[in-house]
């Protein structure tokens with residue numbers, strides 16, 4: 001080996017050894033912190049066992065804090081320390097996924113802290129007093145490489161410069177099945193978007209692969225760091241275009257130590273519904289348009305298909321009958337009264353009662369009979385109440401939307417799409433959501449009788465019991481748990497044989513008596529840790545704490561919408577309802593707009609979301625698609641939209657006309673490097689028919705937001721022909737490849753790609 005090279009290796013090894021010392025110190029400190037978090041947890045349980053009035057509250061707070069901290073520390077093993085900044089004044093500090101201190105000395109600065117900003121913002125043109133930015137590559141707790149950027153060469157002196165560029169190395173890494181975070185290599189314009197203030201509306205635009213999704217997710221993590229008190233506990237909602245997409249990006253936030261953000265696909269925004277199928281463009285254009293508002297507003301007052309057609313009552317010896325016409329007239333009266341005073345259908349049963357009583361009274365030969373008495377008596381009759389519940393039932397959005405299968409209900413163009421009942425498409429979800437608001441909450445069901453004792457979930461962990469439980473538990477030996485405690489109030493240990501249940505029960509009865517309750521029998525049950533045990537029947541049942549099980553409306557304080565260019569007007573209304581009290585981050589690219597009703601410009605979309613002022617940030621550099629592929633894709637880009645400049649030159653592009661597309665795709669797949677990720681993208685119909693075992697085949701309508709090392713696009717002409725915005729769909733498909741794009745076609749290429 002040449003002498004210079006040996007020297008260089010040695011220098012790098014020395015630097016790595018120095019960084020290793022820092023990393024070791026951080027990990028050692030982390031071990032101490034873990035120990036502290038554990039004993040904090042123990043202390044919390046200990047206090048609870050003391051059973052003072054304040055003990056429970058204190059315990060919950062302490063255990064919760066400790067558990068959160070433990071989670072944070074455990075999730076950060078990978079690449080915990082990843083950066084170092086050297087400043088002109090000689091100061092140096094290390095940057096990591098979380099902040100770690102030793103007393104008052106900061107060992108590691110959280111990447112989201114203001115002090116870490118120069119790591120992402122400093123450039124040679126504007127070095128921000130940074131002499132050297134160093135990226136530290138770790139495998140677990142071992143430093144395996146370094147990469148340096150000298151930003152102030154004059155001040156660098158004899159600082160060593162190592163590495164070939166962390167960003168390039170990161171971009172060249174093979175893509176896996178899940179997106180990885182970019183915390184080490186966030187670029188300046190991305191950092192500005194990530195750290196933009198939370199308030200108001202931030203619009204982040206940029207072409208394919210400019211890192212918009214990454215920015216959106218890192219921004220969620222940043223907002224939590226900057227204002228945890230406000231945003232923790234599920235107050236940030238991130239909305240993506242599909243479940244395939246949310247699955248792809250789902251690991252980024254946990255890898256940043258944040259698991260309290262709600263991540264939902266647009267088809268999952270309504271509780272209890274997971275829609276993944278998109279309607280064809282013509283249908284989507286009807287369902288997504290504001291014209292649906294009138295259809296739905298009409299629908300909610302229509303007669304349910306199950307409603308009885310006749311009411312017959314005997315009063316004062318007279319037979320009173322309301323036939324179908326009378327009932328329709330009564331329904332019109334209810335609707336008129338309710339729309340006048342703003343009563344929603346699910347709150348309209350009193351109005352329905354009044355209209356039916358009026359209609360019945362009008363059939364009566366009243367003579368001297370009292371109108372008020374008539375109303376009271378008829379309204380109380382069981383047969384009347386049965387009729388009323390069937391005629392004016394509580395309506396659910398799903399039931400009402402399914403009525404549209406009947407073309408006479410006002411939407412003939414949609415009837416066929418509801419023929420299969422409740423097989424909802426993504427385009428139905430905003431309609432279900434709209435209906436929930438139009439119908440109002442269903443009247444409360446009569447409360448079920450309370451069980452004598454209950455279990456309360458503590459996250460996914462143990463369950464607090466609301467009574468005593470005797471079990472032969474985790475630590476061998478009998479244990480007695482009391483209401484609301486996770487630790488036993490008494491432990492018999494080895495003094496009572498495990499099989500001597502009767503003896504253990506008498507032992508427990510004595511303790512429970514001391515607590516002021518007499519045991520009259522025993523039934524089976526479970527202790528807080530899920531172990532089988534025995535629950536005492538008490539002479540006087542314990543008061544069961546009311547558990548309020550009415551769902552709390554989710555009020556988000558920040559809503560991030562990715563791929564926002566594709567929101568239809570009805571989807572915008574659904575998002576706007578969730579963002580009514582929230583600041584927003586809107587992320588998208590008009591060049592990738594494929595929804596037939598997509599807004600033509602951002603101000604239009606922002607207005608649809610019920611917002612006005614925006615802070616706009618545009619990302620200009622593409623990090624996914626290399627230049628050759630980007631240039632090819634740009635040929636189908638809509639006029640007026642600037643193509644993205646790629647960070648990487650080159651990329652492999654093959655466009656081939658073939659006789660047999662199926663055979664050609666098999667051959668192309670066989671040619672791919674085995675360790676690389678690969679997808680075949682085709683028009684939805686073709687994708688459904690393709691038989692390629694072991695190969696990822698993605699329908700063009702679902703590929704948005706995804707990426708693979710190599711992409712094979714089949715028959716561009718079919719993708720374009722499949723929908724009105726087929727060219728934009730093709731643009732999306734052509735911009736998914738990180739390294740290589742193969743286009744296979746038998747049909748002539750679209751004119752934009754030909755030649």
Ligand SMILES: Nc1ncnc2c1ncn2[C@@H]1O[C@H](COP(=O)(O)OP(=O)(O)OP(=O)(O)O)[C@@H](O)[C@H]1O
Nearest residue numbers: 182185186187208209210211212213214623624705
């Ligand atoms: N600063 C960065 N460092 C490393 N990788 C990056 C960086 N910025 C973006 N990338 C990578 O580039 C790829 C594209 O990023 P991302 O999906 O966030 O872009 P996008 O703008 O949302 O794309 P699209 O509009 O096509 O969905 C991802 O693999 C991402 O990890």
